[in-house]
Amino acid sequence: MRRCLQVPLALAILLGVGWTVYTLATRVPVRIPPRKVVVLGFDGADPRLCREYLEKGLLPNLAALMKEGTFMDLETVNPSQSPVSWSSFAVGADPGAHGIFDFLTRNPIAPTYAPSPESFVGQVEARFFAGIPIRRPKVINKRGGRAFWEYAAEDGIKTALFLVPVTFAPPCLPNGLAFSGLGVPDLCGTQAKYFFLTSSPSRSKRTVDTEFGGLLGALARVGSLYRGQLIGPPSPLWKQEKSARASKLETLRRKIERAGAASESKRKLEDEFQALQTEYDAFRKTPERLTMPIEIEPNPDGRGAKVRVDNELQEVRVGKWSDWFRVRFKVTRFISAHGICKVLLQSASPIVDIYVSPIEISPEKPVIPICCPSHFSARLAKKVGLFKTRGWESDTAGLKEGAIDEKAFVEDTLATMDQQCEMLLETLAHDDWGLFVAVLSETDRMSHAMWRLIDPQHPLYDPVLAAEYGDSIQKSYQKMDEIVGKVRGRIDPDKSDLYVISDHGFRSFRKGVNLNTWLSRNGPGGDSTRPFMQLRVPTDRKYNLEDLFGGKTDYFMTEVFDPVSGATRSEWYVNWKETEAFSLGLGSIFINLKGRETHGSVQRSDYDAVCEEIVRGLEALVDPDTGEKVIHKVYRGTEIFHGPYARVESTAFPDLMVGFAEGYRVGWQSTLGGIEDQVISLNREKWSGDHCGIDPSLTGGIFFSNRKVSSDSAGVIDLAPTILSALGVKYPTMQGQALSLDSPGGGL
Secondary structure (H helix, E strand, O other), X not given: OHHHHHXXXXXXXXXXXXXXXXXXXXXXXXXXXXXXXXXXEXXXXXXXXXXXXXXXXXXXXXXXXXXXXXXXXXXXXXXXXHHHHHHHHHHOOOHHHOOOOOOOEEOOOOOOOXXXXXXXXXEEOOEEEXXXXXXXXXXXXXXXXXXXXXXHHHOOOOEEEEEXXXXXXXXXOOOOEEEEOOOOOOOOOOOOOOEEEEOOOOOOOOXXXXXOOOEEEEOEEEOOEEEEEEEEXXXXXXXXXXXXXXXXXXXXXXXXHHOOOOOHXXXXXXXXXXHHHHHHHHHHOOOOEEEEEEEEEEOOOOOEEEEEEOOEEEEEXXXXXXXXXXXXXXXXXXXXXXEEEOEEEEEOOOOOEEEEOOOXXXXXXXXXXXXXXXXXXXXXXXXXXXXXXOOOOOOHHHHHOOOOOHHHHHHHHHHHHHHHHHHHHHHHOOOOOOEEEEEEOHHHHHHHHHHHHOOOXXXXXXXXXXXXXXXXXXXXHHHHHHHHHHXXXXXXXXXXXXXXXXXXXXXXXXXXXXXXXXXXXXXXXXXXXXOOOOEOOOOOOOOOHHHHXXXXXXXXXXXXXXXXXXXXXXXXXXXXXHOOEEEEOOOEEEEOEOOOOOOOOEOHHXXXXXXXXXXXXXXXXXXXXXXXXXXXXXXEHHHHXXXXXXXXXOOOOOOEEEEEOOEEEEOHHHHOOOOXXXXXXXXXXXXXXXXXOEOHHHOOEEEEEOXXXXXXXXXXHHXXXXXXXXXXXXXXXXXXXXXXXXXXXXXX
């Protein structure tokens, strides 16, 4: 018995010593700054809407802040996408200094034509032996450069980060705290894996992945019960096997490359490679997925039901969001991945329809750290209750695809904003912070989903819905104002700077533009016989977010039936040998450059000429329906990006960035390499407001300060040096310049 107790006791001592060493290693002497700094970020808050609501008297706290100090537009970066702009905010420079150019990046190894969601978050998978984990999953923050909060924390300033985008994995700051924001996935490893289950007999019995990442499934009736399954991510054990098989293929491919000219040994290697590739393709198409049961027992009155998800049971009313369910995916006999979710029972009779929100990583038992110190999420949950942990915290995907309606979406988004305000204030009060940076994102999510109801020119404008929900964006701005007021009431204005900012603004997304379709129909000088992208066969393949997050690499490929072998195989629908350019991501165009791309065709000496021809053609594009210019400007990556990541040789580097004009944005299928019938098409989606790919001159953000600014203009890259200067922290030269603020007494 004594020996049995010795092992856990020894482990406890080692863990205690380890924690003590870690604590000592991450502490530096605390320094009180000359002025504390509080930064409140509201993703996507638009300066034009702020001015409109200020004039109507709807934002009294921001009006008081403006009167006390400053309100001005904040120049965003190119491209004006959240992970890009917030990364530039962090390092005080354009994307060339941090390497985040888009929500998406590209596969750095063959084939380079595949998009990847790991633009700013990478991962190392868990490893298992006989079902026992021998390596925990690890998250890698891929943003380069040094963030201003690192300089501040290392100088002794107590620093807290709350839901700041692109801080996952959370940095462990000396004397500090970091709670990760945009980048934290749901428990399925995506941002939007919702579930919609129905007992409707007209619905297919098989599960179907939607374009935007949801999953449609069937409910089977068993007596008075309706049963279904929530199908989660691939099993880590399956992913481990998939990775091992992919590694063998890559090793064999390299052997073939080294084999040189045709020979018997090379032919044997190629035959072996083809056999392994066929096995790998078959294995990859049938992933072993984790599952979780769901059970619904409708009430006799048809107005509610008892709903069980995993092992938790709740009484739920039709049309009302449930409380949180604590759930889990069982990974092996030994471990489970814990999460939380809500359900929205939409119908209980005669058809049962139920929506299950994306399953959040449990803040009580996170499968991977979402904050540092890691215990803080559980502490916060005890204080304020369970809460969303996803970086993309609103159910925009469910609304976009009709799985929930406007009422459910608006209620949930505003409730999330209320709870995040409570969490923010709790974190602010946790310590005497010298630097506190918080970012809330519901202003962005509400604008993406509801812009159509404030724009009568939008194809999906609905006057009836506008009468009921046309003030939804306004309500999110009023909540933003309330949060500003609550924070102002908790800081000393004589000793603290308060900055209220956004990373970008918004414009209407009325029409989508498929850049790959344009590239496949236009060539130098408008010559359609020599298009920039040559197609081998016509294609109508459509992509979805499951393709992206599922790790597929067969982009720009189609299934072709071979009548000789009787088998179906994947082949390129693009003739890469004759293709000069292609598009992936939210407005990026890549030259098919030799030495960088898997099947590159463009010589480095021809690079500039190809770029120039594409720029000239796209900037001349007009909408045939209106005669309006579609594109404001096309930017050369070599001209707008500066720093160690601005390298043409990198697959992440966009050769061209398209800045769309008011009303236009890159089409959804174009972002994943899809080709559609029309270059320009009406956007009939509820996702109706945007900033991604829209010219940065049209999508500036906001800057409020309790100190007056004498600078003529301000950019998001100017905030890092401005904050460090206010804190009295030394920092190296940055692209951004510290703003000229008046002294607390009023003089400059």
